[in-house]
Amino acid sequence: MLRKGGALLLRRPFCSSSDGFSGPSQSKVKIFDRNLKRKQRDRAAWLMSPKDTLVDTVAENILDRLEDCKKTFPTALCFGGSSGAIRRLLRGRGAIEKLIMMDTSYDMLKSCQATKYDDSIETSYIVGDEEFLPIKESSVDLVISCLGLHWTNDLPGAMIQSRLALKPDGLFLAAIMGGETLKELRIACTIAQMEREGGISPRVSPLAQVRDAGNLLTRAGFTLPGVDMDEYTVRYKSALDLIEHLRAMGETNALVQRHKILKRETALATAAVYESMFAAEDGTIPATYQIIYMTGWREHSSQQQPKRRGSATVSFQDLQKQFGSNTSSH
């Protein structure tokens, strides 16, 4: 608070501190209840099926990107939602030798540890929180987060800490759920709640938009950022199957503002609205999952840099002459 000529001016922080920790936490908005998320993931560890099409598809997509790089990643850190699927589907991509699996849920790690894998990657397990990353600076070559970061309260902070954990020229790969995810569920919940309870409480998390993802990467300080998006539509036999799937993935509601009571009537009404509004001819209902894939690199001198302003040696006119004037100029 600054005092200026008798009036009090509130000091408004514009961005959280760049090293992610030191200094007072400035814009610490609690959207998600992280403790509840931890417990939900503990339960998901038990409910998880060994082969989940959606999660496996996302994991495969992320791991494919490792094959696009010539670089090898001897040490990798993997945290968040579907790290189990990543571990299972790795198959030697990226030439990873040492893998560190991190999760806020102890049970998730235990179930990963119990599974047998074909490869001989040295895997270590650590219980940790993405928002308070217990990893030393510049110590890992690769950071992967598959469907976990959309549950962080401070996503820029988590990404900044991930960047700091990376060695120079290290890669950050993340998949998060985007704004279109579960839009049918959002609509059905809102309608049913308005009808039955006369008000609405948030049922689906606020999720990032594709346009924000690029900003997030640059704000976290990553170079050569890349964002792309995939939409998957999963068909379920009924609305309740959808909820079961969400539970098994550990993706159920963890908003601080959630209404803790769900009346049976409301639940049934939601299922009915969902089915009447979105059901296909064969009676199955679709659910949209929009996944945003983000890639970024830790800065390194070998990466291409934009040239200094004023150092151009060729003008646009020269380019136009070179490529012919019959092309339209924009």
Add this chain to the structure above:
Amino acid sequence: MVRGSEILSKTGISKTLVEIMVCPLSKQPLRFCQKSNSLISDAIGVSYPIVDGIPHLVPHDGKMIDSDTATVPNDSVDSSDSKKDS
């Protein structure tokens, strides 16, 4: 300061992890305390438990170390606010 190899043999934590683990709140190196089977962060006076060879480096599980031996559980930590009043 206990050497990495000693931690390795006593708790089953891998060498890779020992080299890169730091306190989640202060980002300072950790020290292994054999008596309580936990990792101590001297910078802020917090101990993190090791359960079954897996260190729990989350602020929620950290316990404030009260003078010598008695530890006080720190359930009120939901963010790093309480640790930052130094």
